[in-house]
Amino acid sequence: MLLKSYSKKIFRPECNPGFESVHCIAHLDQYISEVLPYLNAVLGGFDYLKDPPAVIFRSQGKLITVHGDKIAINALRDEAEADKILEWLKREVNDAWANRESIVPCYDGAPKPKVIEILKLLPRTNCRECGEPTCMVFAARMAEGLKGLKDCPPLGAENKLRLEEYMSQFKFEL
Ligand code: SF4
Known part of the structure; x- marks a missing residue:
């Protein structure tokens, strides 16, 4: 040990x-x-x-x-x-x-979600309901794992599913 x-x-x-x-x-x-x-x-x-x-x-x-x-x-x-x-x-x-x-040791971080790919699936209205000033800032925080799908209330069902699918490739669960 x-x-x-x-x-x-x-x-x-x-x-x-x-x-x-x-x-x-x-x-x-x-x-x-x-x-x-x-x-x-x-x-x-x-x-x-x-x-x-x-x-x-x-x-x-x-x-x-x-x-x-x-x-x-x-x-x-x-x-x-x-x-x-x-x-x-x-x-x-x-x-x-x-x-x-x-185990093969790894000296790099895992692949990360792309801010632009997240942004494409957000409503892009900059409504601020998430507490962020713009959808772009929200997308950047989501890419860093600091915001999740539930934090964007206006996100429609279809894009929510697509975003979920995209983000699942990078998911790290405790
Ligand atoms: S709640 Fe969603 S649509 Fe509104 S600013 Fe935040 S990310 Fe954009």
């Missing part, structure tokens, strides 16, 4: 202490940078940073960064959600390490 233990710190973002969501930093008691390209290969990280190595995941509006010595997660509902994600990552890290002989 590579990753045995960590100590976790939960905090509210300093820029807006009134925010509902919390952030988490877990300081790892073992150094895990060697497993990161294997973890990236298995889970398909959104981005892979080479120096120093880190794998970045984006899902459901969350940004999760796994470094050699720590894991940072933002936009969490509560501490229980942080625990769930950390334990899942610990299992994935240890599985990837145990199976590294049969």
Whole structure:
């Protein structure tokens, strides 16, 4: 087992202490940078940073960064959600390490959705119901995994299906 233990710190973002969501930093008691390209290969990280190595995941509006010595997660509902994600990552890290002989390490981020392809399927009325100033900004945030289909109320059923199909190629689920 590579990753045995960590100590976790939960905090509210300093820029807006009134925010509902919390952030988490877990300081790892073992150094895990060697497993990161294997973890990236298995889970398909959104981005892979080479120096120093880190794998970045984006899902459901969350940004999760796994470094050699720590894991940072933002936009969490509560501490229980942080625990769930950390334990899942610990299992994935240890599985990837145990199976590294049969995994081809990956040093690149996964293919990403194209903003223009998302934009083509949006209503393009810039109505702002999603809270973004334009459909283009919304499309860019969706490509980064920070917005989802449900966040655009005027999106029609047919384009919703087409967008769902397009985005499913890039889906990363926690
Ligand atoms: S709610 Fe949909 S249509 Fe309106 S601005 Fe946002 S993305 Fe565009």
